[in-house]
Amino acid sequence: MNGFPILSLMLLVPLVAAVACLVVPREQARSVALVATLIDFVLGVILWAQFDIGGAQWQFTESAALFAGFSWKLGIDGIALLLIALTVFLMPVCIGASWTSIDKRQGEYYAAFLLMETLMIGVFAAQDIFLFYIMFEAGLIPMYLIIGVWGGVDRIYASYKFFLYTLLGSVLMLIAMFWMVNEAGTTDIPTLMAYNFPAQAQTWLWLAFFASFAVKMPMWPVHTWLPDAHVQAPTGGSVILAGVLLKMGGYGFIRFSLPMFPEASAQFAPLVFFMSMAAVVITSLIALVQTDMKKLIAYSSVAHMAIVTVGLFAFNQQGLEGSMLIMLSHGLVAGALFLSVGVIYDRLHTREIARYGGLSINMPYYAVFFLLFTMASIGLPGTSGFVGEFLSLLGIYQISSWVALICTTGIILGAAYMLYLYRRVAYGEQKNADAAAMPDLDKREWAMMVPLAAVVLWMGVYPESFIAPMRKDIAALDARLAQAKPKGDAQPTAGKPMAIAHEAAHGEAH
Amino acid sequence: MDFARSLALTAPEILLSVSGLVLLMVAGWGGDKASRLISIAAVAVLTACAFLTAPTLWGQAMGAEVSAFGGQHRADTFAAFAKLLIYASAGVTLIIAQPFFDKARAMRAEFPLLVLFASLGMGMMVSAGDLLALYIGLELNSLASYVLASSLRTDERSAESGLKYFVLGSLASGILLFGMSLTYGFTGTTSFAGINAALAGGLPTGATFGLIFMLAGLAFKISAAPFHMWTPDVYEGAPTPVTTFFATASKVAALGLLMRVAFEAFGGQAQAWQQVVIFMALLSIVIGALGAIGQNNIKRLMAYSSINNVGFILIGLATATRAGASAMLVYIAIYVAMSVAGFVAVLLLRDENGEQVEAISDLAGLSKTRPWIALAMASVMFSLAGIPPLFGFWGKFVVFQAAVQADMIVLAAIGIAASVIGAFYYLKVVKVMYFDEPADVVKGAGETSHTVLLVLSTLAISPLGYLGTKCVGTLANYAAAALFPVG
Numbered sequence: 001m002n003g004f005p006i007l008s009l010m011l012l013v014p015l016v017a018a019v020a021c022l023v024v025p026r027e028q029a030r031s032v033a034l035v036a037t038l039i040d041f042v043l044g045v046i047l048w049a050q051f052d053i054g055g056a057q058w059q060f061t062e063s064a065a066l067f068a069g070f071s072w073k074l075g076i077d078g079i080a081l082l083l084i085a086l087t088v089f090l091m092p093v094c095i096g097a098s099w100t101s102i103d104k105r106q107g108e109y110y111a112a113f114l115l116m117e118t119l120m121i122g123v124f125a126a127q128d129i130f131l132f133y134i135m136f137e138a139g140l141i142p143m144y145l146i147i148g149v150w151g152g153v154d155r156i157y158a159s160y161k162f163f164l165y166t167l168l169g170s171v172l173m174l175i176a177m178f179w180m181v182n183e184a185g186t187t188d189i190p191t192l193m194a195y196n197f198p199a200q201a202q203t204w205l206w207l208a209f210f211a212s213f214a215v216k217m218p219m220w221p222v223h224t225w226l227p228d229a230h231v232q233a234p235t236g237g238s239v240i241l242a243g244v245l246l247k248m249g250g251y252g253f254i255r256f257s258l259p260m261f262p263e264a265s266a267q268f269a270p271l272v273f274f275m276s277m278a279a280v281v282i283t284s285l286i287a288l289v290q291t292d293m294k295k296l297i298a299y300s301s302v303a304h305m306a307i308v309t310v311g312l313f314a315f316n317q318q319g320l321e322g323s324m325l326i327m328l329s330h331g332l333v334a335g336a337l338f339l340s341v342g343v344i345y346d347r348l349h350t351r352e353i354a355r356y357g358g359l360s361i362n363m364p365y366y367a368v369f370f371l372l373f374t375m376a377s378i379g380l381p382g383t384s385g386f387v388g389e390f391l392s393l394l395g396i397y398q399i400s401s402w403v404a405l406i407c408t409t410g411i412i413l414g415a416a417y418m419l420y421l422y423r424r425v426a427y428g429e430q431k432n433a434d435a436a437a438m439p440d441l442d443k444r445e446w447a448m449m450v451p452l453a454a455v456v457l458w459m460g461v462y463p464e465s466f467i468a469p470m471r472k473d474i475a476a477l478d479a480r481l482a483q484a485k486p487k488g489d490a491q492p493t494a495g496k497p498m499a500i501a502h503e504a505a506h507g508e509a510h
Numbered sequence: 511m512d513f514a515r516s517l518a519l520t521a522p523e524i525l526l527s528v529s530g531l532v533l534l535m536v537a538g539w540g541g542d543k544a545s546r547l548i549s550i551a552a553v554a555v556l557t558a559c560a561f562l563t564a565p566t567l568w569g570q571a572m573g574a575e576v577s578a579f580g581g582q583h584r585a586d587t588f589a590a591f592a593k594l595l596i597y598a599s600a601g602v603t604l605i606i607a608q609p610f611f612d613k614a615r616a617m618r619a620e621f622p623l624l625v626l627f628a629s630l631g632m633g634m635m636v637s638a639g640d641l642l643a644l645y646i647g648l649e650l651n652s653l654a655s656y657v658l659a660s661s662l663r664t665d666e667r668s669a670e671s672g673l674k675y676f677v678l679g680s681l682a683s684g685i686l687l688f689g690m691s692l693t694y695g696f697t698g699t700t701s702f703a704g705i706n707a708a709l710a711g712g713l714p715t716g717a718t719f720g721l722i723f724m725l726a727g728l729a730f731k732i733s734a735a736p737f738h739m740w741t742p743d744v745y746e747g748a749p750t751p752v753t754t755f756f757a758t759a760s761k762v763a764a765l766g767l768l769m770r771v772a773f774e775a776f777g778g779q780a781q782a783w784q785q786v787v788i789f790m791a792l793l794s795i796v797i798g799a800l801g802a803i804g805q806n807n808i809k810r811l812m813a814y815s816s817i818n819n820v821g822f823i824l825i826g827l828a829t830a831t832r833a834g835a836s837a838m839l840v841y842i843a844i845y846v847a848m849s850v851a852g853f854v855a856v857l858l859l860r861d862e863n864g865e866q867v868e869a870i871s872d873l874a875g876l877s878k879t880r881p882w883i884a885l886a887m888a889s890v891m892f893s894l895a896g897i898p899p900l901f902g903f904w905g906k907f908v909v910f911q912a913a914v915q916a917d918m919i920v921l922a923a924i925g926i927a928a929s930v931i932g933a934f935y936y937l938k939v940v941k942v943m944y945f946d947e948p949a950d951v952v953k954g955a956g957e958t959s960h961t962v963l964l965v966l967s968t969l970a971i972s973p974l975g976y977l978g979t980k981c982v983g984t985l986a987n988y989a990a991a992a993l994f995p996v997g
Contacts, residue, residue: 022881067976068983069907105878130907134898141892144937148945156945160937167897167933171926174907178914178922 005062006050007074007125010043010088011118018114026106030099033110037091040117044088051081053469057476058190061127070130070187078470079254079324080124083247086331087120089455090243096448097339098236101346102150109150112142113236120244124251129177129187136212136248137170143229143237143245151232158228165225169215176208180260193259193480206264209257217249219272219309220279223302230298231351235342238294242301243335247327250305253312254320259477262484269313269399269486277406279306284413288420293341293351296421297334300377303410304330310407311392315485319395320474321467325388328466329376329459333385336373336452340366343445344425347438353421358430363440367426369449374422376456378415384459399488516578519585522559522593523637526630529555530623537619545619549604552622556604556629560597566590567985572992581701582643583634584992591839591989592636592766595846599758600629602850602963606857607751609957613864614749616662624661625755628654632763638770641690641700648686648731651763652679658755659748671747678730678740686727692720693775702775713779721776725786728771731764734824735794738817742801745813750866753809754853757816758846765823765842769835772827773993780830787828788921794821795925799932806870808856811935812849815894818932819845822896825925826909829916836990837912840982841905844971848902851967852890858883858964860954867952870939875948883952884943886968893971895936896929901975908983 017036021029051059061075076084094113102109119142122135140163148159181187184195197205215222226246230238258265280303287299304326311323343366344359345351360367376383379390389411397404430436441449459466517524533548533555540547566576567590576585604622611617627650634647656679660672694700696717697708709717730737745753776783798818805811823845826838859867867873877884893902906929913922970978 066980068979069911108877108881134903137897137903138899141897144940145944148941156941159941159945160934163937164930164934168927168930171930172923175910175914175919175922175926178911179919182911182915 005074006043006047007060007076007121008062008072010040010047010084010121011125013039013043014091014114014117014121018111018118021107021111021114024107029107029110030095030102033095033114034092036114037088037095037117040121041088041092044085047076048081048085048469051076051078051469053078054472057473058127063127070128073128073131073188074125075127075190076125077473078468079251079473081469082324082328082466083124083244083251084121086247086328087117087124087244089451090239090331090335091117093335093339093448093452094236094239094243096444097239097342098234099444101235101342105149109146112145113240115142116146116240120248123248127189129181129189129192132189133170133174133177136252137167139245139248140166143241146237147229147233150234150237153232154228155232158225158232161225162229165222166212166215169212169222172208173212176205180205189255193255195260197261199263202261202264203267206257206261206268209252209261210268213249213252213257214275215249216252217246217305217309218302219249219275219306220282220302221275223279223283226302227295227298230301230338231292231294235338235345238338238342239335242297242338243331246301246305247331250308250312250323250327253309254324254477258312259480262481265313265481266315266484266486269315272309272313273400273403276306276310277403279303280407280410281413284410284417287417288413290417291353293353293421293425294338295351296353296417297337297341300414300417301330301334303414304334304377307389307392307407307410310396310403311388314392314395314399315478315481316395316398317474317478318391318398320477321470322388322391322393322395324470324474325384325459325463325466326392327388329384329388329456332452332456332459333373333376333383336369336449336456337377339448339452340370340373343441344435344438348435353424355432356425356435357428357432358426358436359438360426361430362436362438365441365446369441369453370426371422372453372456374418376460378418379411382457382460384456384463386460387463398490399486401490516583519576519578520583522562523583523630523633525559525562526555526626526633530626530630533626534623537623540619542617542619545617545621546608548619549608549622552626553601553604555626556597556601559633560594563590563593563597567594567988570988570991577639581703582640583637584639585637586992588766588769588989588992589633589637591985592762592842593633595762595843596629596632596636596759599755599762599846599850600625602854603751603755603759605959606754606854606963607749609959610749610751610857611662614662616664618661621658621661624654624658628658628755629759632759635763636766636770638767639702639774641694641702641705641775644767644771645683645687645690647763648767649683651760652683655679655756655760658752659744661752662749665747665749667747668749669747671744674740674747675744682727682730682737684727685723685730689720689723689725689727692716692723694720696720702770705775706778709776709779713782718782721779721783722786724771725768725783725790728764728768729790732761732768732820733813733817734790734820735797735817736790738794738797741817742805742810742813745816746807746809746868750809750853750857753812754850757812757849757853761816761820761849762842762846765820765838769827769838769993773830773835777830777993784828784830787824788918791821791824791828792921792924792928794818794824795928796821796931799928799935802932802935803938805935807868808859808870808873808939809868811870811939812852812856815932815936816849819894822906822909822925822929825913825921828921829912829918831912831916832987832990832994833915834909834912835993836983836986837908839986839989840908843982843986844901844905844975847967847970847975848890848893851886851964851971852894854960854964854967855883855887855890858956858960859952860956861951862953864954870942872949872951873939873943874946875950876943876952878948879950880952883956883964886964887943888940889968889971891936891939895933897933899973899976901971901973904976904979 126132379385631651662668802814
């Protein structure tokens with residue numbers, strides 16, 4: 001595939017389809033969207049198959065000096081590959097989730113989704129810092145429209161909050177980028193990743209980038225846009241928001257904050273730990289008392305993302321790999337959970353937990369899938385959630401036992417609120433007649449659930465498939481961070497083996 | 511003194527004056543019935559002028575060899591860049607004005623003539639190398655503009671807008687003239703180069719006052735805060751094609767003039783005006799953003815938006831560098847495209863009686879009833895807000911990049927953070943068009959010429975515009991080089 005611009009093609013297919021969706025009759029827009037996302041999925045599979053694991057760090061690179069000030073420069077490493085794969089995998093599911101539930105202005109809806117896909121792939125594939133920024137920011141427009149036009153009751157408030165929050169975070173990052181480009185004299189991300197900025201400047205640059213990524217992530221206390229946006233967005237919007245958009249913050253940390261400002265990252269690690277610990281405990285407790293299913297899952301997302309951030313700032317390979325795996329796993333599982341909510345929302349048009357109950361009686365297959373995703377969200381061994389959380393916490397334990405301890409409570413609380421949710425929805429008596437009359441999954445829903453469930457199990461049972469592509473890149477990042485690595489609080493010293501005494505005792509026994 | 515060469519260098523101006531006078535005769539004998547013919551002829555004249563001007567820009571002509579009439583007039587790359595924008599804007603104005611006034615049964619033969627004379631004045635403003643040429647150009651433009659603002663004679667708002675513009679504009683001209691006379695008094699010369707040389711040793715207090723008064727007068731002309739008060743009223747009251755003219759050509763000319771004065775006449779004393787410009791820039795951004803929030807008239811909103819955008823352009827001026835000047839020109843070019851798209855979209859909004867729809871609340875649900883106009887309008891709004899991937903982002907990009915390169919990071923950070931306030935009201939328009947239930951007010955059909963212009967300008971501000979960044983950037987660099995011969 002050398003020289004074939006597959007990344008540009010992956011960007012072009014949804015873009016062309018987005019325009020097509022606006023002009024074709026509205027009943028056909030969804031078919032156009034599905035075909036386009038499936039083509040992109042196939043391209044994604046080809047991309048993964050052609051990706052040379054252990055080969056050059058940046059593959060599929062293409063470059064064209066089309067613009068003044070920055071260039072069209074694409075290329076991926078293992079980290080970007082996995083996130084692109086996640087994107088193209090989730091997109092057809094999102095289209096499927098919207099298949100019947102979107103009944104107004106379909107053309108614009110699918111156009112917005114396809115545009116989102118282009119921009120998300122663009123974010124992960126961009127190798128030019130300003131190209132990255134443009135893709136990163138441009139996502140605001142379609143997401144604003146998706147929430148505002150097709151959302152629920154408070155959609156307008158949620159859409160404003162989403163837009164202005166994330167915009168404010170991002171503009172400061174742009175100023176920091178100008179400074180960096182001015183200082184380093186290049187807009188090329190790989191070059192910038194290896195550039196050593198003065199430690200003094202790193203502090204400011206890190207904070208500017210943090211302002212953007214923390215909001216996108218989202219970290220406590222700037223997470224408040226997320227529950228609003230999630231709850232008000234249509235199912236497809238929630239899936240893509242939780243599945244991919246939240247990963248942009250984590251990707252930003254991996255691609256920019258950590259390698260470009262290692263010293264500042266080490267300096268601010270305690271701040272990140274504090275915010276993450278607060279997020280894990282606080283948002284998990286908030287999730288416990290939610291009566292709205294989507295809000296509950298939204299808060300659980302914040303808690304999971306907090307474990308991602310501690311893992312990232314653990315400055316070691318386990319932490320980084322774990323964080324990446326949580327991001328992938330969360331993308332699948334949170335997406336699947338929103339989908340599960342969407343399935344019953346389509347039937348009863350309410351997200352109130354109390355309106356359901358005993359669904360395992362009339363919807364047994366649904367209950368099985370929902371249980372699987374619930375367990376994956378908790379992090380049950382054998383599901384995708386376990387691997388990432390285990391590695392992340394292992395990584396952070398090397399730096400700070402306390403942070404590891406407090407973050408682990410998140411797993412326990414996670415089990416509490418997820419199991420409580422599941423009990424109220426799927427078990428117990430069927431106290432609502434209309435909920436008891438809901439039919440089980442139809443073919444379309446099966447088609448969406450099965451691939452998600454399969455990948456969740458695959459990642460839980462054989463995570464090597466997902467770790468292998470990024471291992472070398474994570475190792476490179478780890479090496480880059482070594483210069484600034486903070487000391488752990490536990491300093492185990494090798495014990496003195498008591499070989500002689502043991503031998504003596506052994507001899508005497510005979 | 512090579513008189514013939516001077517005449518050759520001022521060929522676009524001479525062509526404009528002569529054809530303006532000839533068309534005046536046509537108007538005198540033909541009356542209002544000839545207005546269509548005159549409009550077409552005027553567009554042809556503007557096109558010819560553009561062709562006369564373009565080689566200057568491509569040929570990178572600057573310095574002494576393009577200085578005419580003893581330095582009064584400069585036909586350099588900077589003037590050429592600004593003039594191309596002015597001629598294009600004037601052409602657009604004439605094209606959109608014809609159907610507009612036809613519908614209102616108010617098309618008069620002098621309208622295209624006034625546009626021509628205003629363009630002539632603007633051309634002289636941006637080419638000025640001397641305070642006298644500056645003032646003549648400015649007044650020629652202003653007088654024509656005052657009449658244009660009130661050209662819808664049966665409409666009270668139009669008359670009011672013309673009167674307001676005239677009273678406040680004369681005041682500003684007076685302030686400017688006072689500043690110019692102080693400057694002349696303390697430097698002993700009216701030529702920009704002479705002033706710069708005279709001030710090389712330092713800025714006497716009197717000249718400082720002169721500078722401040724000139725800045726105040728020019729700030730009025732570009733509608734920068736705190737001299738912006740006339741803008742919303744004039745923009746709202748003037749007929750929409752005239753508003754388009756003010757938002758595009760007048761803005762280009764006044765900003766071009768300000769750049770000439772700041773960089774050429776007072777270029778050696780940049781630190782004396784930088785603080786003032788920074789103050790005006792930040793104030794314009796904030797006032798433009800906050801003032802717009804409560805507006806329900808789309809034209810008033812565009813007026814506040816123009817104040818807001820002038821603030822961003824002034825950030826480029828505040829850097830006092832060549833990169834900053836180039837960034838300003840890029841921003842201005844993009845701003846012209848955004849304004850044209852915005853106002854042409856407004857022109858296409860008509861209710862069933864063919865009346866203009868200007869209330870934002872009447873745009874409710876436009877995306878359902880008129881999806882393409884709504885899409886164009888939304889592109890304009892996001893573009894004005896500077897959200898990528900729309901092209902308006904590029905203007906902010908180059909301006910803030912220049913500010914960071916000039917080591918004005920705090921200014922850049924504050925300015926860009928304040929731009930988020932502006933995003934709020936642009937979003938409001940999109941919200942009304944896309945999220946609200948249709949008010950079903952917009953019904954009328956648009957003109958073909960309007961639609962074509964809307965499509966073209968929307969394409970220019972769409973992400974496709976980025977493909978033009980190299981071209982625009984190079985030309986803007988040529989133009990900025992004329993202001994900074996050594997830099």
